[in-house]
Amino acid sequence: EVQLVESGGGLVQPGGSLRLSCAASGFIFSAWAMSWVRQAPGKDLEWISDINNGGGSTIYADSVKGRFTISRDNAKNTLYLQMNVLKPEDTAVYYCARGPRSGFYYTGQGTQVTVSS
Secondary structure (H helix, E strand, O other): OOOEEOOOEEOOOOOOOOEEEEEEEEOOOOOOOOOEEOEEEEEEEEEEEEEOOOOOOEOOOOOOOOEEEEEEEEEOOOOEEEEEEOOOOEEEEEEEOOOOOOOOOOOOOOEEEEOOO
């Protein structure tokens, strides 16, 4: 069974930073590209970044480019998202997903990120 458990969300002021983590299990993590997606209240799911299985290739949505960094530790079966210069419009539930932008699968509760003063 694929399990993806996100953590690291919280309340942060505009301009602040957070680091999200995603613990993966139930599949061969190192064989899969991984993504981060988010869903803001009342809005559709938004893909924001993905990383290839080896970690050497990343891509970002324009909305987060230059502020967010995706990374992974295949030895720990863990995906990360470093978020800097956070804006109120980044407020959302963040999910990690198995697969790239073109076809991903997500499950779990996600982690809430709220950017507010």
